[in-house]
Amino acid sequence: MRHPPVWLLDVDGVINTRRPLWGPELRRGIARSGGVDWPIRWAPALIARIRRLAAAGAVEVRWCTTWCPDADVLERLFDLPTFGRALTAAELAGADDTDPVKLAAARRVLAERRRLVWTDDTAVPVSGPVVSELTAGGRGLLIRPHPRRGLRPSDLTRIESFARRVRRPGGSEADLGDFGTS
Helix, strand or coil: CCCCCEEEECCECCCECCCCCCCCCCEEEEEEECCEEEEEEECHHHHHHHHHHHHCCCCEEEECCCCHHHHHHHHHHHCCCCCEECCCHHHHHCCCCCHHHHHHHHHHHHHCCCCEEEECCCCCCCCCHHHHHHHHHHCEEEECCCCCCCCCHHHHHHHHHHHHEEECCCCCEEECCCCCCC
């Protein structure tokens, strides 16, 4: 049985952005967390692509965000199904800087012997030994979007392409075909 890659998905700076590059349509809403109302802005086309990739079984989405304890609020706001949570409230409560906590979640995915897609505007490393560790052997795809623009259509195309590739014993790759997400 083939397991799809696990997509660790951040929210702020990835989905919730000031100027998403998905066309003119932009949605706005309010999400309540910790007794505070937070304005959320997103591109419906981005949410539609995430929804289609998850529904097709191309990826297993897990929220990897400070929103994890309140991810159900976002799922209702974005009209998404329930996704897994990569971080617990206890992990987040004890962290002054959540980037190391998110990195630990990425390492847990690889320890599960799953391929990794990680999208985060701050925690995803851009160079160095951690990048090499997480992407060795083609097992990880790291995307660090611009925090005011978030994920772009080309990023979702990269994720879809990565999800289609399957490593066979001996290191060769196979393409699973189109997930109907273009």
